[in-house]
Amino acid sequence: MHYYLVHDGAGGPEGLLVEEFLLAVDHSCVGLVSAGWHRAQGRWSDASATSRRVRVEPTLWARVTPAGRAGAATLYRSLCGADLPGETTLRACFGVPCVPPSPPLLLHRPEATPGFRETRVYRILFVGALPPGGLAALGEEWRMPVTGDLGEPGVRVLGTVRRRVGRDAFRWELRRVAAGAAWGLDVTCDLAGGRDEAVGVLLRDLTTQVRQQGLIPVTVDRFR
Template structure:
């Protein structure tokens, strides 16, 4: 399965835009992540090339994360036009420069039983994992976007859950928690999906939308794991 690409501006050592990084999470049929690929363009090279290794390094290198800024495709297109005087290639073209995933897909790590919440056909549990530091402004923005009551103090490293959210989409029910992981070294959204019908399209739409909202607050998505 495919989804819309993620775009980042890459800055040089003095903070000036140097290029673009474009990424895609490869998804299994249940919307969990099975790989990450990426492509990059820089002013110095003047061409698009495979940047999957850079995408993977971005998840573990704070210095590199400090040099990237999440942007929309529109923002990336504007910068690309300014830097090289051309239109940003279509996403199908950008994908042609992506390399193959470094690790072969593995089945989901289901740590819980498959029993559904009473009244629903199926219950799934996902964790969207993010690297980086969440700012007070970012927490406020997410709280407003999700109408999430902030139940924990961001400044207190002992607080694990910062806020819960509940939503209904038709007959399906969704709930998620914004959670500090590994003493703040990472952040996660634990998303529970209670499904009634045979179609799970709303799951993919929700996971993608949540990822995008958190990404625009400066955190870098790492993976989407399914535990149930």
């Protein structure tokens, strides 16, 4: 689950937003469900409308801060004096999924990278603004040389990382997309064996690491 602290226009704590991606068997996103708690209402309810707004209204980005469950629990206790409900209870508050835009149809299976059984390409899409030091923090965590300057509007690719997990190979690029209005983490997965669990683990870990720098994930699309 993804937790967000919600603040009012003056920066004071206002509530919580809890979200969860619904994933297909290939680890791409097929929907987003969410629940919210507002101190004025004092109850949990479906927050699908809020989740949609968070991803399209820049004024709302500044009022939403990604957090871990521990941070969410601390805020919840400070606002209402109770323990944060368990994840099973929170899921019962989820409403109708927010369905992301459909990715390009996979009409044929492209040639795999030589030496591998299958090649997949995913894009994890984010909105928001990287805080000062956010790009450097990702570069340090991923051991990624930062090759692009955030101060240059025309720069798209900011860094590339390559990893091996057993016989599988992975590569991801952090780039600005939609004329700089969003961020994309383009992940290429070269799979040698018949299992793909490492793909799901990697996509989840990368999403978490970028969330920790303040960006908000929108969807995980598969392009091939």
